[in-house]
Amino acid sequence: MPRDILILAYPGMQPIDLAGPFQAFTAADEEAGGGQYHLRVAAERAGMVAMQGGLPIVAEPIPRRPVDTLLIPGGPGVHVARKSERLVSAVRRHARTARRVSSICTGAFMLAELGLLDGRAATTHWRACDLLAREFPSIRLEPDRIWVRDGAIWTSAGVTAGIDLALAMIEEDLGAALAAKIARRLVVYMRRSGGQSQFSMPLEIQDSNSFAALMGWAEENLHLPLTAEALAKHAGMTPRSFHRHFFAATGSTPAKAVERLRIDRACALMETTRLSNGAVAREVGFGSEERMRHAFARGFGVGPAEWRARFGA
Incomplete structure (x- = not known):
């Protein structure tokens, strides 16, 4: 059965946080001959969602049935999204049953709002680390990491680090050789390990x-x-x-x-x-x-x- 990957959409999300991982998983499915991943982009309400900068995307409703991987993108709109009781309830429901739950960039604030990062190691975009640490002091924040995995919870730094996170998941699912092939296909300069620094x-x-x-x-x-x-x-x-x-x-x-x-x-x-x-x-x-x-x-x-x-x- 294909692994269902649910990417949450909300107003003000960062476009590359969705597009980067989406392209990586789509390319991996193609290179593996199909049938490995089924991706869906879903929002609190089905229909048009305006991402950061006004770029629109059409999202389906959040499904009821469980998914394999839940991915929460970041963006300035996350702070409004994480205060929506209806949306938080839907994310919590899927987080309980998903094999892995992940965030990109400031999507970590949604996971933190749910208590999923309490006592866990996590990261986010370096510009948001201080705010995340102040608001959720129980998180073992690792601000100088590209991505962090703590059990079933994965978090990543900002922007292109979402591609690194997706490649790490692809490697776990389908092997290092295919993940390397996807990195080359995406013209990623270097498939970075989670331990690498966010900073050049x-x-x-x-x-x-x-x-x-x-x-x-x-x-x-x-x-x-x-x-x-x-x-x-x-x-x-x-x-x-x-x-x-x-x-x-x-x-x-x-x-x-x-x-x-x-x-x-x-x-x-x-x-x-x-x-x-x-x-x-x-x-x-x-x-x-x-x-x-x-x-x-x-x-x-x-x-x-x-x-x-x-x-x-």
Whole structure:
């Protein structure tokens, strides 16, 4: 029997939170020869639903019979949706019987409203983490995760992380090879594990204009011993002053920033080349495969070998 996937629709939901997973599951069904997934988009009331930005979608009524997977998208409208007794009651009914219940982005607020995240590990879009933590302090929030699974409850970060969540579910259902094929079909740069960070160090540094040029130089010279002292000298500052100002501007120590740059480059090389792990480690400035392995464990919770097996070329 096909696995029924119910995607909740409500006014003000984010379009990509629906479209991304919908496309991933649809492509997986096609690649598997059909009969694996049956998707439906349902709302509190059948008919036209205006998503964020006014984009309309036609939704069917929420079914009575149980579904395999319940998926709650995010969007600014979730805070009104989670106060609808009728909608919350319907979501609660399906959450009791579904094999897995999931949220994308701020859809986590709906799960939290139902008490489904009490005492559980969960994540959401980084911009909403503080609000979720304040309103629902019993959640074991993991703000720097792409997606989190705690038992039958899955939550993900914002926007494109919904595709990562869907790919993880497809892998669970149909195997890693098919999930990798779907990632390639969707032209996803990298099928990211749940342990990966929501944040890109180069993008974070670019947001802090004061050190963007310095980190650009560091990215081009990862083979050098980029110590805090070397960075401070290049920036024309004393080491103590540099460390203080860098942390204030980026929220990261210089050493951690350089490590993240090296990890990002290492991932890119493993994604696009067949260089050995040792060669990658030397290319990006780790020096040895062992040092790179420790950095990957800190950053992703897995080693380079496991990362390459899952996401590499």
